[in-house]
Amino acid sequence: MDAVAALNEIAFWLERGRAATFKVQAFRKAAGVIAPLPPEEVADRVRSGRLKSMKGIGDRTYQVIRDAVEGQVPDYLADLREKGAQPLASGGTAIREALRGDLHSHSEWSDGGSPIELMVAAAGVLGRDYLALTDHSPNLTIANGLSAERLLQQLDVVAAINDGTHPGSDGKQDQRVRLLTGIEVDILESGELDQDPELLDRLDIVVASVHSKLRSDRKTMTRRMLKGIEDPHTNVLGHCTGRLVEGSRGTRPPSEFDAKEVFAACAEHNVAVEINSRPERQDPPDALIQLALDAGCLFSIDSDAHAPGQLDFLQYGAERADRNGVPADRIVTTWPVERLLEWAGAN
Ligand SMILES: [Zn+2]
Ligand SMILES: [Zn+2]
Numbered sequence: 001m002d003a004v005a006a007l008n009e010i011a012f013w014l015e016r017g018r019a020a021t022f023k024v025q026a027f028r029k030a031a032g033v034i035a036p037l038p039p040e041e042v043a044d045r046v047r048s049g050r051l052k053s054m055k056g057i058g059d060r061t062y063q064v065i066r067d068a069v070e071g072q073v074p075d076y077l078a079d080l081r082e083k084g085a086q087p088l089a090s091g092g093t094a095i096r097e098a099l100r101g102d103l104h105s106h107s108e109w110s111d112g113g114s115p116i117e118l119m120v121a122a123a124g125v126l127g128r129d130y131l132a133l134t135d136h137s138p139n140l141t142i143a144n145g146l147s148a149e150r151l152l153q154q155l156d157v158v159a160a161i162n163d164g165t166h167p168g169s170d171g172k173q174d175q176r177v178r179l180l181t182g183i184e185v186d187i188l189e190s191g192e193l194d195q196d197p198e199l200l201d202r203l204d205i206v207v208a209s210v211h212s213k214l215r216s217d218r219k220t221m222t223r224r225m226l227k228g229i230e231d232p233h234t235n236v237l238g239h240c241t242g243r244l245v246e247g248s249r250g251t252r253p254p255s256e257f258d259a260k261e262v263f264a265a266c267a268e269h270n271v272a273v274e275i276n277s278r279p280e281r282q283d284p285p286d287a288l289i290q291l292a293l294d295a296g297c298l299f300s301i302d303s304d305a306h307a308p309g310q311l312d313f314l315q316y317g318a319e320r321a322d323r324n325g326v327p328a329d330r331i332v333t334t335w336p337v338e339r340l341l342e343w344a345g346a347n
Pocket of ligand 2: 104106
């Protein structure tokens with residue numbers, strides 16, 4: 001098998017299983033080291049042992065490359081595939097199977113760990129019809145948020161990936177997945193969205209999220225969120241409470257806001273409430289999903305993936321939606337791409 005593909009697939013399974021980043025990066029890095037070399041050159045370096053002394057190749061990655069070059073599925077990969085055949089979440093099968101896309105993902109252009117084309121390839125392997133690329137907006141400097149200029153550059157890259165002319169993209173896989181243009185735009189303290197309105201106009205999907213001053217008082221936070229929801233560009237309200245329930249960043253209580261008012265505004269302005277699938281977020285909490293259901297809201301089950309393997313986190317979101325009795329037809333990410341784009345008002 002192809003050694004680069006083997007290394008990337010191992011990284012994918014490790015990410016999906018929430019392995020430590022450094023462990024995953026060893027495989028991604030090794031894939032990056034050998035990717036520019038012609039396959040015969042890699043095989044040659046395996047035979048002569050020269051591969052072992054290359055920077056970025058360790059014992060484990062060397063073994064994987066050697067097995068792949070010799071035409072075998074590396075043992076390490078075979079193990080991971082076997083474990084990966086198990087679903088991540090025990091429930092929500094019907095909704096999981098109904099999901100066609102994902103409206104929230106990040107690439108290395110902001111704080112994700114991988115190039116856009118690897119995200120798209122993984123979405124293809126997972127059988128998705130569409131994936132929105134929603135890197136951060138300028139205000140989120142710690143996450144390397146995109147300036148208007150960089151976002152414009154990214155739009156060209158997305159177009160090239162979609163028509164198969166981007167150098168790094170694997171035409172066959174990518175053609176199955178439509179990559180939607182998008183942004184995860186900060187709802188600033190003023191309630192305004194953190195990007196030029198003309199540029200937001202051009203995007204397929206706008207996820208609007210609060211990332212700062214999460215401990216504001218209820219009135220201030222409600223006002224801020226309502227303004228973000230009322231902005232005609234907003235399609236999805238991202239991780240509405242900002243809570244963290246587990247993980248390396250520690251925990252964080254949910255923000256306080258008038259959920260009834262906020263969800264009524266979402267329903268009125270045709271903004272989907274995100275069910276953020278990240279295990280450390282699980283946002284919104286169950287009680288708020290119920291409130292949003294009662295308010296007549298639509299939902300978007302999103303991965304908020306920062307790496308290819310995390311795209312499969314949608315399984316957790318599907319389980320939560322199912323547990324809360326969210327009907328599949330009210331989940332926009334179960335819709336075909338044409339219906340989705342019509343809803344989002346995209347051109
Ligand atoms: Zn976010
Ligand atoms: Zn995000």
